[in-house]
Amino acid sequence: MWKSIIYKEWLKIRFFLIGFTILGMMGIAYLFLKVQHEFTFSGGGNFWYNILFMGMQFFGYFKFIPLSGGLLIAVVQYFPETIDQRIKLTFHLPLKENNVLLMMHSFGAGCLLLSYLLLMVVFISLSAIYFPSEMVYDSIVSVIPWFMAGFVAYFFVALIVMEPSWLYRIMYSLVGGFFVTIYVKSPVIAAYGPAIPGLSLLTILMSVALLFSAYRFRKGEM
Amino acid sequence: MEKLSRIILVLVAILVLAMTLPMLYWMAFEQPVSKPFVLYSCLDDDFFIMRQGKPNTFEDTRGNKYTREKYEQKLPMMNFQQLMISGLMPDTIRGKAMDMHEIGLNRSFARFKPEDMNGPKPALFPLFESQSGRANIGMPDDFFRITWRVEFLDAATNKIREEKSQLFSAALYHNGFAFPATRIEGLPTTRKSCDEGYLIVDSSNQLFHLKMVKDKPYVRKISLPEGLRFKHIQCVDFKDKKYYAYLFSEKNEIFILTQDEYELVKLPITAFNAESCDLKIYGDLFNYNVTIDHEDHTDVVILDKDYKRVKSYQEGWPLISEHTEGKIFGYIFPAQLSLEDPNSKYINFYWKGSGGIGWVLLNLILVGVHLVILRRRNASLQGHAVDLAFVAVTGIYGFIAINLFQNKFFD
Structure with missing residues (x-):
């Protein structure tokens, strides 16, 4: 039965997940096309100098791509469940309701993680062609919070979509909207270093947030 | 759950x-919290204070009020260009004839904020040619790092330049450098009057001066008092070429490193905390005007050209929590x-x-x-x-x- 549940989730998100991953790849390809162009016209030395001392972040265009992926996957995975309260069919299965929800959620987050890992591997590999390890490391420290923002968006949208009351949906959206902004500030490169452990912990904690609104949904809170 | x-x-x-x-x-x-802007007058040997407001007000430490024009006249070193235009610049001050070139040569300004120290630091630096024979400093196409040795990386290919790396590594090694470097400070810009390379702290807390002279390494080990450790080094490029940098010790002492003699001179400043204070140092023909801004007060210390304390001034303001x-x-x-x-x-x-x-x-x-x-x-x-x-x-x-x-x- 677990396999069937996973297959159902896969059917919902597959095209969007693959589409997002391809678009993300295209975004990264654009970044490095631009880097290659700048190397050709301005020289590698100038480009490095601008990153090291002038605050240039060549990967800045990438900032909201992971976030949009998290939003997209959460909407396509959970919104269909709220149409005619289809999720109730799942709750009637001879399985613990929370376990089913956690399985759905883990599968969605796992797929998102795979997609993000793929994007990160491509980003790091291409970065390593043009930049030394120190600059690659600083870039990773800068983009990791953006990927965490994608997960937080996924967890919050799932919470909001499953929430039965519109009033609370709006209020959760406000909290979620402000919360996501802490991952996407615009500081100098690698400035997020000391905050990454705390932000990681918050992101992991947020993964079970869905259970609260799903509980309210099951109990018929309006 | x-x-x-x-x-x-x-x-x-x-x-x-x-x-x-x-x-x-x-x-x-x-x-807004209105902080006083305090400067020292070489004419009156007293402090003059500008307070921001609508309009700005100008006064001395005895509370006498001044017009803007009178205030500027009291501070001829700070406002000499305006006084020259107005024809109000004195011919002599303290018995010294006023020469515009000399005034300009002795003017300097350095500013430090705690965020200059507390933030991500680059690990790669351009090493400029210090004696290129050219009017302008050129940007090199490689950058160096100091890990277990010095490595120069060619930015175009992202590959190590082995020969140059070995040359500079050997120069540092033979001068007793303990790899890796823990701090590399300099002025990594072409917009400076000349290049003086970098001040580098090694893993044994020794201080070195490294620059490139005609493609060859110039390395100088600088003697430090026992136990002296720096938490920040701010290199400067002043026209008078008296010193290379301000160095802040872990005990919040401020030193300067004199040019060519490599002498560390401790400034008689005690009220400074690099973690929380803004520091501004204005130099002129007669004095250094050192301003230390704390959260709730400012300390202004005047030093003469031999870095001896002349006078000081302190003024406080209420913390925002007291508003x-x-x-x-x-x-x-x-x-x-x-x-x-x-x-x-x-x-x-x-x-x-x-x-x-x-x-x-x-x-x-x-x-x-x-x-x-x-x-x-x-x-x-x-x-x-x-x-x-x-x-x-x-x-x-x-x-x-x-x-x-x-x-x-x-x-």
């Missing part, structure tokens, strides 16, 4: 509220959370208490209000003990958060 997920959501909401509510409050009610808006803030909010700090470039979770304990009263009132709400709902206190603890500790943040993510299903 539902209870746990709700507690997590309440915590997240508290974090969000502790960031946004104080931010909105200060945006609505914060008033009306600050006091009200202290009654509403127990603390505020921010991801940014004015003294750091790092993003982190910065908690700051609101000052005082006025907020305890509101926390207790909110606990009472929540007890009334629970009583009306006939809810058990036991099931809401955690919520009440949230309100008691975090006050308004906790009260809003627990009502946003309500606990009523667990009754």
